[in-house]
Amino acid sequence: MATASEPKVDARTGTPTTGHEWDGIAELNTPLPRWWLWTFYACIIWSIGYWVVYPTWPGITGFTEGLFNWNSRSAVVEDLNELQTIRAPGAAKLAAANIGDIEKNPELLTIATATGKAAFANNCAPCHGSGAQGAKGYPNLNDDDWLWGGTLADIQQTLTHGIRWDADKDTRAGDMPAFGATGMLKADEIANVAQYVRSLSGLPNETGADLAKGKDVFAANCAACHGDAGKGNAELGAPNLTDKIWLYGSDTASIVNRINVGGGGKMPAWGGRLDPTTIKALTVFVHSLGGGK
């Protein structure tokens, strides 16, 4: 244990001790240089400078704002402005470029995908997912199946005006009727046509329904939008029923449900919210994900 006694000189080293002892081990007094002490005081005085130039002392209704008038909010605004300045030349190039040429120019493609990726994460990811992988009812943007067309022009149109977005008069429109809910089709007709639809993409008949009757129902009710062969129609947002991609699922129950309730998903029109250059960048980004036509 520690004991304090009169300081003495350590015989072995000739150095004075501080008089502190721990279990017989004495502490030698090796004094710090005085300049070190002055440096310490200088640091304290320097720290007073912070009180003067930065916000420091809380008051009843506010705080001392400091000579620099610094606050974290204005610092962020400054950083964002600086970022805009840095990005301005790239954005200008993007704005001037013809959308069809961007993917052919590595520099423009880099700017567009970087801008588009950030804009996608901020605006699109809540529905389409961080990797644009989609979910049930929200299309996967990586694949090659497009409800409303997968060319650059189609994607730009969809982004700008949205889908079934009533506030925009140029929005993509096309509703599937609620065949079951409105009584347009009876339950057995729906059961037959559901299995027929599955057969279009080679899926097996799960319920033993009459596919021939289903085909008749399809021709009378569905072919107007989905086409005689079920290949779909991008003008109306009618999906291709012959491929392997199912927005709402390929199981019988999901298909029956779609025929019953009809309708379709909505997407906001981004034209008023994002500037044209950002939409251009988003278009290229989505197109470059791998499914672009």
Next chain:
Amino acid sequence: MGFQIDGMQAGENISPAILVSEAAGAGDSPLYAARRQIYPQKVSGTFRRIKWTLLVLTLGIYYALPFLRWDRGPGEPSQAVLVDIEHSRFYFFFIEIWPQEVYYLTGLMILAALGLFLMNALAGRVWCGYLCPQTVWTDLYLMIERLAEGDRRERMRKDAGPWTAQRIAEKTIKHSLWLALAWWTGGAWVLYFNDAPTLVRQLATFQAPAIAYIWIGILTFTTYTLAGFMREQVCLYMCPWPRIQAALTDENALNVTYRYDRGEPRMSAKKSRALRARRETAGDCVDCNQCVSVCPTGVDIREGANMGCIQCGLCIDACDNVMRKIGRPERLIAYDTDVNIKRRLEGKANIFQPVRTRTVLYMVLIVAIGGLMAVKFATRADASLAVIHDRNPLFVTLSNGGIRNAYTVRFANMAARTRHFTLAVQGLPGSKIELVGETTGEQASESLVMGADQTREARLLVFSGEARLDSNSTPLVFVVTDEAGKIIASTKDFFRSP
């Protein structure tokens, strides 16, 4: 002045100052020690010449190296040694280091550390005494101080005396020269980070970037403060190296040593001559204190191995000069070991063992690491390929039922010429690839033109095509070949499927 007390080994002395403090009561010892001003005296001799030579050599390299040119072809910097922060490249003559090759720097640091260990095991603090920037710049500053204000005694007298016009003039000259030198030190530093001739022109016309002036300012301040004022305080209180060396050294390492077997007991030259005439024991040390006067850190080497001693050897020169005058052999202070002193006291011959376990180990490590680096450097690739699989989604099912995986790929052409890279994927027979933006459509391989000294990031799509997918994860090898079909880079990843 040296005392031997019971229980102490030969050669260990207690300085009178400590005995006095004991007498006065150790309780009076202060918490903070006042700085004792050191006035190193001018000295000439072998070690002083070695120090001047090394000073000219090291400072010459430091100040002149940025101006050395090295032709790397058009569009490449022509400075032999350049740290190009803006373009993330380090140039050293024929070597060009990319950021991802920073391990070469790590290797150099390890070699430098081992080099220091080896120096220390062979001849003590060679680094501290001759090569450390603190030593070199302090030496230069001391020379300026002597030129402006005179040698040790003169400076001591002037500092003790009143301020006169002459003294003010001398101090002004000294500090002006110090500041000019400090500014030049900072100025040379920034030249390593930009094209030197261009930057010199910009600096002279005040058009250099602000960061250059800031760094010159910082280095002017540190050089002026550390070499002009802090001096030995840096070695004693700031630098960790003296402490590390104390732990690294052993009794066989050569150190600047006072040969007390020859020097003690100290006495005047006249008395020792008389004693020797009567064939009685006499010491060679005449206690002239020259070794202390010339010491840049103010230690008394006769007290034995000492933390404050940077082992510059100037006390050897000072003592040799005295020994020559009194007609005694030189090297009363010399590079020697405690082992030899004890052997001589026992009447045995000197031994010197440079080949010891630790020196052999250091050498082996230096050769091994140096060799490894050389081999790695000689065989390093001049192209690279990095592949990152998309995290989300891992795979995409296409309308025809096929599976597609996407990757972010980065190509680097580290050669100084434009090349054609061809990328192919192995491990999935029948699969096709597409490099977004480079070509459209699926194909067996993708070609792209890579400019000299360039990297490019791109999105790569791999389609399963007619490939059979037996498991949900198939290993792939991505291979880049050059015009001649030679594989210049490759990396592995996986193809994921449901």
